[in-house]
Amino acid sequence: MPKKPLNATQEPRSLTVRRPALRVRELAEAVLLVFGATPLPQHSNPQRHLGRIVIDDQTWLVLADSPNRTTNAMTLHHALALLDKFDGGWDRVVVLGWRFHPAIGAAIAALNDDRLDVRAIPYDLQHRIVQCRARQALADAVSFDSQYLALKHVTRTQFTACAPELLIIGLDNYILLSPQAIELDHLNRANLNAVLTRKPLSLIEYWAVDPAYDGATFNPVWHSYCGNASRNRHAQWVQTQAVLSLPPHAGERRVRVRAVDIFRQQAEVEIRVAAPCTAWRRE
Known part of the structure; x- marks a missing residue:
């Protein structure tokens, strides 16, 4: 298609x-x-x-x-x-x-x-x-x-007035909706199916967060890619949680998350997070 x-x-x-x-x-x-x-x-x-x-x-x-x-x-x-x-x-x-x-x-x-x-x-x-x-x-x-990215939680807090905001975003799932469209031999397709079943987030090669998306240009201020997590015992995978310290911002935040998988396919998800001390969580 x-x-x-x-x-x-x-x-x-x-x-x-x-x-x-x-x-x-x-x-x-x-x-x-x-x-x-x-x-x-x-x-x-x-x-x-x-x-x-x-x-x-x-x-x-x-x-x-x-x-x-x-x-x-x-x-x-x-x-x-x-x-x-x-x-x-x-x-x-x-x-x-x-x-x-x-x-x-x-x-x-x-x-x-x-x-x-x-x-x-x-x-x-x-x-x-x-x-x-x-x-x-x-x-x-x-x-x-043909890709679907799901977030597990997004929290936005501010501990004191005028202090930086803490934005925490967790990944929940990554789904290839048309895996049969990817050209693979029999062995690699079997391996892909196993990954889709057991650890789909390991298919993500890179993901990034824009905490102030303007609706047109994606400007990430945080990212994780395979191999850059020195404190992650699974360094061959991306981190599944982002922690951002941001300048205070009045009103809601328009947050956009972008992920690119090992096949160079891209998925995005966007949410609006209300003022600090509130949280959004996937049901």
Whole structure:
């Protein structure tokens, strides 16, 4: 599938503009259109979450999962079953998910089905769809990545007034959503599947943190790469926690984290952290 450019479009400074909220079915259809797929007829697609797209003379079925669900192994089995359920001469099925079960990488590796492709929906796409009704403009700017980076926790504290802030960020999981797209021989693929199952964070070669992301330029002030952790007993891996001492900053921080894996693939995640003495943690 042709690579779309990484999303560098600035996120709106405020998400408080009151626009009509999208229902789940409307959102699913909008996601399909941004991805470039044509929704299937409503009589066979009552939830409006299935679409069709032709890429390189292949016909792909596209399933846009709900933001209220976690995409897991059952979702993948269901998607593959749809290839046989719906007529249309499908070559592949693409699953678009908002968030993923921690074991999704192992599930994808275990299936090892070339007909399956899994992509991550940008975390802010729902807001951007509401703000921008021009679907084609979004389609040109949005990237549905085949990598997914999950954070475990982000804490921001300040012990005394005017003192530096302490920002702590922990990595939780790194998932290759399309490992079958990486060209490997049989032995190395088996090794990759084992890593995806046991220690997926070891696939990260480098990761960095920008604690004051402006929406356009990524300016990291902290990074970790394989072999640079002198106090880490697993020096061949990156550190999984970043500790930053930062000048005081009024209001929330817009924090962006970028990771690059050993295959030179890139994943990013962004969160907004409220004033010091509060914490964000993945449920």
